[in-house]
Amino acid sequence: MNKSKRVKRIMIAGTGSGCGKTTVTCGILKALVRKNLKVASFKCGPDYIDPMFHSKIIGTKSRNLDSFLCGDNTTKYLFAKNGAEADFSIVEGVMGLYDGLGSKSTKYSSCDLSLLTDTPTVLVVNPAGTYISVAAIVKGYLDFAPNNIKGIILNGTSEMMYNTYKDIIEDLCNVKVYGFLPKLPAAEIGSRHLGLVTAEEIEDLDLRLNLLADAVDKYIDIEGLLKLGENTPELEYEDIKVEKRGSCTIGVAMDNAFCFYYEDALKLLEEMGATLKYFSPLKDKKLPEKIDGLYLGGGYPELYAKELSENKSMLKAVKSAIESGIPTIAECGGFMYLQKSIKDKDGNEFEMVNIIDSTSQLTNKLSRFGYTTLTALNNNLLFQAGEQVNAHEFHYSDSDLCGEDFLAVKPITGRKWHCIHGKITMFAGYPHIHLGGNIKVAQRFINACLSYKEK
Known part of the structure; x- marks a missing residue:
């Protein structure tokens, strides 16, 4: 069934990582909230951390929009579903405007999403070290490929230079x-190996956000941005029906060590009948009572390896639950937690759950970074043999044992490797999937939890 919804929206994109698009986005979100507007926020692509900052600002959960992980129609459906009731929606781009699938394609980039959803784009440009050359940068982005660029915001410049840059660019x-x-x-947010530090770790976050919002109110044409987003066309999509499968309870790890989840994936599980009980592998001594499934998301277990290792009762509880056959999804950091141990950069080793006889060690570089397509090599908790998922x-x-139950293939280069421990009751490995874009997969997880409950 074809449907359409009105979502007033703009995208804040950038010339590249580090240009200031997250700073600008957070400042605008905070300024809009201070105007008592109901704001929805979204992040282009698979990043988990930026939506945490959005969520802290707007008071409700931010969402990811990723057409590689979810497909075009589901992406538009989720955008419309989560944005239609808001007064205004802001989408933050990823990397540079045209950076997506690989070196030879703009597919799945911020630009691609803006075209898919017909969202006007405001490009953040840091003009440091330029004069009239700033026009060449802007002109290059305008002319490189089809786009929805409708405006520019400059970041990191002075009030005196701004008027000069503005005249140059507009002329x-x-x-x-x-x-x-x-x-x-005073408003800067620190970073580390996976990007920004998480919102929960910044004690004076609200102070910093208010400083940003003060600057936005003073230096950015908020009314102009609102006007830009008011006349956007309705989002058209094919409606997606979600059926309740039955009542079950899923324990979800949630603390500073495990906090990488797609909000639409969690909401989908709830729509299917699951009650989510959040717990902390860092602080809690046992799992929530009477759970029928276990979801261990990604995060930063390597930063909290000592604390996780010292919580022996939780390690024992998790191992006992998995050995009893509880359906378990463990992604990236969650997968690391299930292994025998985690080693830091200095070689210090910390014992973990030891349900998988392997060790993860922190390195100085990204491993197998980016989008992949997975093919199941056998029947397991979430997939039948031969089925694929992005x-x-x-x-x-x-890890010294990443798993052998799926074949991963890079979409552009064709590079291949094996990954994931895919058992009848467990899906554990480094790759992240988006349940919100794979309803059949979520159904299988819920069905397995219901079966475990019946036992």
Whole structure:
């Protein structure tokens, strides 16, 4: 059934990672919230961390929009579903505007998403070290490929230079400049090997966000951005029906060590009948009572390996539950937790659950980074042999036994490797999948939890 919904929306994209698009996005979100607008926020691509900051600002969960992981129609459906009730929606781009599937394709980039959803794009440009050359940068982005660029925001410049840059860009590139943000050291957010530190780790986050919002109110044309997003066409999509499968309870690891989840995946499990009970492998001494499934998401277990290792009662509880046959999904950090041990960069080794006889060690580089397509080599908890699913990997650690039950293939280069421990009651490995884009997979997890409950 074809449907359409009105979503007032813009995308904040950038020339590349580090240009300031997250800073600009967070500042605009906070400024809109302070105007008492009901705001929805989204992140293009598979990143988990930026949506955490969005969520802290708007007071409700931010969502990911990723057409590689979810497909075109599901992406539009999720956008419409989560944005239609808001006064305004902001989508933050990923990397540079055109960076997507690989070096020879703009597919699955911020630009691709903006075209798929017909969302006007405002490009964040850091003009540091340029003068009239800033026009060449903007002109290059405008002319490189088909796009929805409707405006520019400058980041990291001074009020004096801004007026000069604005005149240069609007005169030579024929595109509107909506304002700028100056350098704001007091509002900076730190980063580490997987990107920004998480929102939960910043004690004065609200202070920093208010500093950003103050600057947005002063230097960025908020009313102009609202007007830009008001006249966007309705989002058209084929409706997706979700059936309740039955009542079950799933324990979901959630703390500073395990916090990488797609909100639409968790909501889908709830729509199918699951009650989610959150617990902390760091602090809790046992699993929630009467759970029928276990979901261990990604995060930063390597940073908390000592604390996780010292929580012996939780390690024992998790191992006992999995050995009893409880259906378990363990992605990336969750997979690391299920192994025999985790080693840090210095070689210090910390005991983990030891349901998988292997060790993960933190390295100095990303391992197998990016999008992949997985093919199941046998029947397991989530897939039948031969079935495929799109996935994403993003980790600096590596394991001496990543699993042999799926074949992973890079979509552009064709590079292949084996991964994932896929058993009848367990799906554990480095790749992340999006249950929200794979309803059949979510159904199988729920069905397995219901069967476990009946036992």
